[in-house]
Amino acid sequence: MQNIKSERRQHQPVTKMTEKKAKGPTVTPQLARMRGQWVQETKEVTIKAPNNMLGVVVGPGGSTIKEIQEKYKVRVSVPQKGSKDQPLRVVGLDKGLVHDAADHIKALVQKAVTTTVTIKAPNNMLGVVVGPGGSTIKEIQEKYKVRVSVPQKGSKDQPLRVVGPDKGLVQDAAVHIESLMAYEKERRRLSTPVSQTVFIPKAHHGLIIGRQGQNIRYLSLTRRITIVLPPKNVISDEVTVTGLPDQVDQGVRDLVNLVKSSTHICYNSDF
Structure with a gap:
């Protein structure tokens, strides 16, 4: 008799509670339809963005991403920090709004991507870029929508x-x-x-001086230069002309032409 009862216990059907534990939570038909509808109707757009740009999309305290999601009725999934340039995902029911949200995000990222240009500048030129009271650098930054970083005073170029x-x-x-x-x-x-x-033979230095010094005086005044000849007792062909660059160049030409026209001497000179 005991063996028969034992066999009956072994063949007893599984209880309802046991069946629920084995099958897991029940999915109602309504929930299944909702899930299916979401999967079927949602639109998704992925956006490639460098990891260092994710903060621009999220914003301070998540304010930017929250604003985007509320404005376009979408969900924006941002890759985890440290992931290797994984794309952002924009998901929503309205295809147009999803694309609008994606365009918004792309614009934010593009605006945040900066271009850097370096310019070699001697220290004695920094004041020209900065301008009186910073006026020049301020004008440049406002005009071109850029930021200009000037080296600290005393830095080596x-x-x-x-x-x-x-x-x-x-x-x-x-x-x-x-x-x-x-x-x-x-x-x-x-x-x-x-x-x-300029090298002019010593014998022709008198032509440069002219009668009573009229030639050297005329050239000095008209070209605003200083002409220095070697002393009479020094045998040297060197004539030194001092002044502003353009005036010196023209003064040297005048000296050479003066001697050429008077002596017919040919000089190996660019003048």
Whole structure:
């Protein structure tokens, strides 16, 4: 009798509670339809964005991504920090809004991507770029929508940096700065006195002086130069002309032409 009861227990059917544990939670037909509808109707767009740009999309405290999701009725999935350039995902029911949200995000990323240009600048040119009270650098930054970083005073010819979101404007700003420095460099060259030596035979130095010094006096006044001849007791062909660069160049030409026209001497000179 005991064996028969034992066999009956072994063949008893599984209880309802046991069946529920084996099958897991019940999925109602309504929930299944909702899931199927979501999968069927949702639209998704992926956006490639470098990891260092994810903060632009998320925003301070998640404010930017929250604003995008609420405005376009979408869900934006951002890759985990440290993942290797995984794409962002924009998902929603309205295809148009999904694409609009994606365009919005792309614009944010593009705007945040910066272009950097370095410009070699001697320390004595930094003041030209900065301008009185910072007026010049401020004008450049506002005009070209860039940020100009100037090396600290006393640094050894460190480059200037021009940074901005628009590559074309960054390059335009760099050209503007280089033009300012080139103009200033030329201005300083033309306004700084120089000396030049021309070799004219000692025997013809009297032609340069002229009767009662009229030739040397005329050249000195009209060209605004200083002409220095070697002393009479010194045998030297060197004649030194001092003044501003353009005036010195013309003065040397005048001296050479004066001697040529009087002596018919041919000089190996560019003048």
